[in-house]
Amino acid sequence: MGIETSVLIVLGLGAAVYLVAGLLLFIWKHAIRSASGLDRFKGEWALITGASDGIGAAFAKELASNGINVVIMARSMDKLKAVEAECSKRGVSVQVIPFDFASATDEMYASLKGQLSDLNISILVNNVGVNVELPTDFMETSADLADRIVRVNVNSSIQMTRQFLPPMIAQKKGCILFMSSGGGTDAPGPKLSVYSGTKAFVDSFAKCINGELAPHGVTAHSLKAFMVVSAMSKIRRTSLTVPSADAWVRSALKVVGREASSTPYWSHEIMGGILGLLPLQMQITYVDKLHADVRRRALLKREKSKKAT
Numbered sequence: 001m002g003i004e005t006s007v008l009i010v011l012g013l014g015a016a017v018y019l020v021a022g023l024l025l026f027i028w029k030h031a032i033r034s035a036s037g038l039d040r041f042k043g044e045w046a047l048i049t050g051a052s053d054g055i056g057a058a059f060a061k062e063l064a065s066n067g068i069n070v071v072i073m074a075r076s077m078d079k080l081k082a083v084e085a086e087c088s089k090r091g092v093s094v095q096v097i098p099f100d101f102a103s104a105t106d107e108m109y110a111s112l113k114g115q116l117s118d119l120n121i122s123i124l125v126n127n128v129g130v131n132v133e134l135p136t137d138f139m140e141t142s143a144d145l146a147d148r149i150v151r152v153n154v155n156s157s158i159q160m161t162r163q164f165l166p167p168m169i170a171q172k173k174g175c176i177l178f179m180s181s182g183g184g185t186d187a188p189g190p191k192l193s194v195y196s197g198t199k200a201f202v203d204s205f206a207k208c209i210n211g212e213l214a215p216h217g218v219t220a221h222s223l224k225a226f227m228v229v230s231a232m233s234k235i236r237r238t239s240l241t242v243p244s245a246d247a248w249v250r251s252a253l254k255v256v257g258r259e260a261s262s263t264p265y266w267s268h269e270i271m272g273g274i275l276g277l278l279p280l281q282m283q284i285t286y287v288d289k290l291h292a293d294v295r296r297r298a299l300l301k302r303e304k305s306k307k308a309t
């Protein structure tokens with residue numbers, strides 16, 4: 001056998017092992033493992049920001065189903081009350097805290113911590129997030145809206161982590177989950193530039209914190225989602241690539257105690273993987289066109305409903 005043939009065989013075998021290992025890992029992550037990382041938090045408290053709707057409400061319900069007490073935060077008291085009832089039904093204690101992350105000051109974050117100092121909060125879910133109403137070019141996004149997106153998506157993550165991490169470190173026990181997005185990380189998000197930038201920040205921040213906390217028994221995880229049924233995504237029907245918030249959260253909770261950054265829903269991981277194979281300029285052009293199309297259709301729908309009334 002010639003040397004070239006042996007090299008080819010070794011390369012081929014290497015590639016085959018790599019592919020099979022990747023496939024087995026994918027199957028293990030999405031079909032086999034459970035949310036066993038949550039077991040050690042039974043009977044303790046989780047705090048979820050932006051928990052009156054969508055993914056945050058699903059986190060509250062799912063954590064409650066796992067025997068974890070929940071503090072739920074958002075602006076609308078009526079929607080929070082509905083989530084509170086859902087969680088109480090699952091036999092855990094619930095605390096409701098109305099809070100506006102867009103206007104919160106340093107003092108408000110500090111007093112929030114004081115208000116909750118009796119609780120053993122060992123899970124923090126930095127979920128709250130806002131986006132532009134429709135995909136919009138940066139220069140057409142008001143400075144005010146851009147500032148709000150940064151305050152709610154970025155400032156809240158920094159401030160909440162600063163307030164609630166020290167007791168976790170003291171107890172050598174804790175978990176912080178961060179809501180990032182495939183848009184901004186796996187793929188760029190033209191026409192959602194400020195939002196995508198905040199989600200890239202969140203992913204990076206979570207990974208850095210993860211490293212720092214490793215010796216302290218606390219884990220941090222960035223969770224990247226593509227489309228999930230919610231008010232923000234404006235998608236109401238589930239499909240292969242758009243899970244319900246409940247289904248997405250059940251996948252996400254399997255990450256507790258494991259990966260620093262991941263795309264927890266199976267079809268989203270495939271989408272991110274395929275997008276990542278394209279050259280960057282193609283990714284940018286593709287997503288820009290996709291978002292232009294979403295905008296055009298949304299404006300058309302708005303026009304129609306205006307005519308109808």
Ligand SMILES: NC(=O)c1ccc[n+]([C@@H]2O[C@H](COP(=O)([O-])OP(=O)(O)OC[C@H]3O[C@@H](n4cnc5c(N)ncnc54)[C@H](OP(=O)(O)O)[C@@H]3O)[C@@H](O)[C@H]2O)c1
Pocket residue numbers: 049050051052053054055056057073074075076077079099100101102103127128129130152179180181182224225226227228229230231232233
């Ligand atoms: N849905 C998706 O397709 C998707 C994809 C990737 C990432 N994400 C991320 O997932 C997270 C949750 O998104 P979602 O789709 O569940 O959004 P959503 O349905 O719009 O829910 C957002 C939640 O945040 C609360 N909230 C908004 N502004 C707030 C403020 N200023 N102060 C306090 N609470 C506020 C809302 O409640 P109130 O109105 O009562 O305040 C609501 O409970 C976000 O970080 C988002 O970026 C979502």
Ligand SMILES: *[C@@H]1O[C@H](CO)[C@@H](O)[C@H](O)[C@H]1NC(C)=O
Pocket residue numbers: 118120171173
């Ligand atoms: C809080 O949790 C830790 C770790 O589980 C435990 O050692 C401690 O006693 C708890 N404190 C309170 C006040 O419940």
Ligand SMILES: *[C@@H]1O[C@H](CO)[C@@H](O)[C@H](O)[C@H]1NC(C)=O
Pocket residue numbers: 147151155158159
């Ligand atoms: C949050 O947002 C404002 C700008 O809107 C900024 O002045 C403030 O220092 C920011 N940082 C933190 C950590 O809250």
